[in-house]
Amino acid sequence: MTTRAASSDEPDATGSGALELRGIVKYYEKPGRGSVLVLDEVDIDVDAGAFVSLIGPSGCGKTTLMNVVAGLVDPNEGTMRRDGRTVSPDNLSLGYVFQDDRLLEWRTVAQNVRFALKARDVPTEEREGRIEHYLDMVGLAPEADNYPSRLSGGMRQRVAIARALAVEPEMLLMDEPFSSLDEITAGDLREELLDIWRTEGMTVLFVTHDINEAVFLSDTIYMMDRRGQVFARRDVDIERPRHYEDPSVAQREAELYGEFHAHVTS
């Protein structure tokens, strides 16, 4: 236990509402291989309203860590706290944008958003307004009655984003949401995401293996390694709105890449 964790027994002095994960351990029993440690005593803080990224090579447990927050994975050890209180994923207001869009092919764009609203027990009379609002936000209002199979990959991921936003979460979880898109589409979507993040004032927890993407998007970056440990927390102090061609983005990316390299070879 770190001193930070000890101090968080009292209500947070700033009342920031940061989500604090402490000592998260997750291992899986694999036949013939004993138990495989995926998350090793992970501590992270997600400040309210911040854009926080988890980066690391594939298989480092970053998605597992996010699924712990989402409640899709039960950790073997560890706690989640907010304002000094232990919270479970059920207490959090979360939206999730998965790596692959996970849309229901047999439902129209609007119906896909409605699915999440119904699942979250949003009152019926509120649903249509929200569907319209969030589809409009991601620029897909004209496709409301279209089926996902007739949309491009970028448009499908926009639907998934609208679905996650429509439940009006305090925290948006995103698991490599742009990694299967072409770079031009991904670039546009990142800028749109930052616009939405700014206007909606929510917290974003973002998983990626792309250091450049993490630097462009994040306030804070947690770096993970294949042993399931978070080995560094780095802030990105580049002024917003950021630009891809900004040399300071490239410079920060190079610094973080260097750190990764040094950590892996050490």
Added chain:
Amino acid sequence: MRRLARFGWTLASAVVLVGLWWLGSVAFPLVVPGIGDTLAQLAVVLTSPGPYGHPWYFHVWKTAEMIAVSVAIAMVVGSIVGVALGTSSRLESATSSWVYGWLAAPSLVIVFVFGIWFGFDATAGYVAVPVVITPFVVLNMWEGARNLDPQLAEMAAFFGADRYQTFTEVIVPQLVPFLFSSLRSALSIGWKITLLVEALLLTRGVGYMFKRGFDNYDLTSMMAWLIVFVALLVVVEYGVLVPLHRRLTHWRPEAEGVRLAE
């Protein structure tokens, strides 16, 4: 017009078939009944009065009744068993060999066994036909349940969908293609077994009419009844299966040019 072209080819193949029939009847008049004779016999079949209004209607209706009830039973039982097998690995390892054994049992034997148990009665058919076709549905739905996408289930669980919403909006739509191919194999095997039951055990239905033609060495009557029977299949295919398929898969990108009827 692709549609028109497709219709043209369908028509052409039908014309060729009739042409081959005609050639056959000219070349082997003793074994292939002539088209004219068959149509005349068909007219007799369709117009002769009987105790049930028109007897052809009675026989076709009885056959359709048995197949419809049997397919309905097989679809319900087979879906439940198949999905249970596909979602529970314990049940799968315990009972999968039973399903394969069931599938391997010759349908003729099953019909005979139920004939002995229930006698020369329609009940035997209403039991034997579902027993024969259900394992085909089981096999299909088993495969379908194994193909359910765990990621969609995770998505539904994350957003908090309850069991009912998950079942109706996530699970069932994924099973629809498998339900449809189940229906298709249940029907195509069911027809054959129904006819077998009628020919062996019963004194009504299209199968019995074939058997009567056979007993009397009356090939022309059998051909006429074959036409009636094929007409029934075509009605079911284009009247039920094609529209149903179109309705269930309208969200698919390839639905615009439905290629269902093979």
